[in-house]
Amino acid sequence: MRDVARRAVRAEIAAKAMQLFLAQGFEATTVKQVAAAVGMSGRSLFRYFDTKEDMVIGGLVELGHDVAAALELRPADEDPWTALRHALEVCVDSLEEDELGLRRAKMLATTASLRTAMLDKHLRWQQILVPHVEKRLRDSGQPQAEALAARALVSAALSCLDVAAVAWTEAEGARPLTNLVDQAFAAVRS
Amino acid sequence: MRDVARRAVRAEIAAKAMQLFLAQGFEATTVKQVAAAVGMSGRSLFRYFDTKEDMVIGGLVELGHDVAAALELRPADEDPWTALRHALEVCVDSLEEDELGLRRAKMLATTASLRTAMLDKHLRWQQILVPHVEKRLRDSGQPQAEALAARALVSAALSCLDVAAVAWTEAEGARPLTNLVDQAFAAVRS
DNA sequence: CCACGTTTGTCAGTCGCTGCCATGCCCTCG
DNA sequence: CGAGGGCATGGCAGCGACTGACAAACGTGG
Structure with missing residues (x-):
């Protein structure tokens, strides 16, 4: 209480x-x-x-757990990359919901110390998400994939989200963030 | 002079x-x-x-240009992801050459402020590498790929390098860094 | 030898952040 | 009801990274 x-x-x-x-x-x-x-x-x-x-970013740690929960809800036979893509949609929503999100995102993207703080937050998210992706890899037959694959996947996915968010602020929010994240994820899948 | x-x-x-x-x-x-x-x-x-x-990391900015040069030397028909993988081999070499590299890498991985400084350095590398990857995408037919794809590729690749480097220090350098980077890159290609 | 620019040291100050101690609050127990 | 024990707060002094301003030392060229 x-x-x-x-x-x-x-x-x-x-x-x-x-x-x-x-x-x-x-x-x-x-x-x-x-x-x-x-x-x-x-x-x-x-x-x-x-x-x-932390006064700016503090609240975003819990969002990492939301992403993990969303990840857990994805079908088990979905490959990790697309599962991550869909799980990250909760971040997209939380950024797009109010137009204050754009101003905040722009500040985050342009202020140096805040950018690095964001990357720290991504590290925490990584620690939260990696176990779930590991489980996913194990269940889908990957025998010797180990922790490295999971970490690489999560880290790369968060990079894509970050890149998309920056592009979003540069476009003043003109293009929907979801599409940008889709493009980033598709580009890496190659 | x-x-x-x-x-x-x-x-x-x-x-x-x-x-x-x-x-x-x-x-x-x-x-x-x-x-x-x-x-x-x-x-x-x-x-x-x-x-x-900067006293620790300062010298690594120029290494980004070395990576760009190595990227330029890769065959033009190679897909960007594997081209990046090979270009980053210069980083692998510079880390593996002396055993002092391992101690330094371990310090970089465990000290919080240094980790974030490293991520900043990755941002600079990103700015250096993105134009080259953009050119590569244009040349290989991608019509509307734009800057976003290049940024996502570079950012994800650097994430993989980072993840591999951390795993390398955790294993005390037992497993060769090159293999770890290979695994990370392979995991994301999915 | 003297002027000039560059490099260096010193000093004081800002800002984020921390430890320590004292104060005031509420809540509980006798 | 009154005494005691947490608990939040404020003030203060201090640390450490970093910066601006000024003056002294240096080397070089005229």
């Missing part, structure tokens, strides 16, 4: 922070300003977020 | 820094210590390297 309050505070902070970041830029905004905007001491901010970047 | 001296100083600093980093860890080593070891003020260090991480 206390976790509820904590989550609510986190969400509130993240919202106010995003507001500031979008208004005057991520790097140009200090944590003190965020603290002031939220009515909190700077010290306490870091009791809710480990990093300034 | 002055650039020669500058490059020599950079190399000297990087060498002494690596020595310290390997001895007592990257994060546990302050720039002041590196400065002292090299007989320089901390301020001047940052006139040779933008970042502490």
